[in-house]
Amino acid sequence: MNEFISIGSAPAREQGTSIGRPNYDERSRHECRVFRRMLLRLIPIPLGCSATIEVRSAPNKRGTYREVGVRYKTDDSVAIRYALQVERAAPQHWDDIARNELLWYERKAAFTRLLLRGDVKPREIPKIFQRLEPPLPEELVAMFGASAALHSSDADTVVGPTRQLNI
Numbered sequence: 001m002n003e004f005i006s007i008g009s010a011p012a013r014e015q016g017t018s019i020g021r022p023n024y025d026e027r028s029r030h031e032c033r034v035f036r037r038m039l040l041r042l043i044p045i046p047l048g049c050s051a052t053i054e055v056r057s058a059p060n061k062r063g064t065y066r067e068v069g070v071r072y073k074t075d076d077s078v079a080i081r082y083a084l085q086v087e088r089a090a091p092q093h094w095d096d097i098a099r100n101e102l103l104w105y106e107r108k109a110a111f112t113r114l115l116l117r118g119d120v121k122p123r124e125i126p127k128i129f130q131r132l133e134p135p136l137p138e139e140l141v142a143m144f145g146a147s148a149a150l151h152s153s154d155a156d157t158v159v160g161p162t163r164q165l166n167i
Contacts, residue, residue: 003083005069005072006067007039007067007069007090008067010035019060019064025064029055032067037098038098040053041097053071108129
């Protein structure tokens with residue numbers, strides 16, 4: 001049998017978007033994706049473990065609520081231990097990489113709005129924002145060199161040369 005432990009829609013001490021707020025659907029989807037990626041990066045699933053970290057949606061009176069959690073098989077002791085470890089060790093705050101991924105989603109959404117309004121052509125959107133998901137840190141280094149290292153004091157580092165654009 002499968003069980004699901006909810007970890008939340010964002011790190012516990014972060015102000016995540018609230019259901020019913022403008023752009024909730026898009027923002028909650030992005031926050032949950034980033035939180036999931038952060039959990040997988042910081043607390044990787046052990047080899048041979050049947051657990052998964054996933055985003056779950058549930059209808060609510062005011063919209064669709066999303067949350068990140070660990071799905072595991074109740075007959076897999078490794079998966080149970082992993083799920084409990086994630087519940088205990090889940091980060092309380094966004095790390096630098098996650099903050100940059102959230103910024104990437106905001107920039108991608110801005111480019112999408114410009115495209116839909118006809119203000120830019122598809123070829124004018126930087127390749128980094130033509131992807132479905134933010135690049136991994138090692139991909140950023142490959143694209144921009146070692147200067148693409150992510151630091152919390154420079155939250156727009158992920159956008160590299162595109163930071164000059166008025167989006």
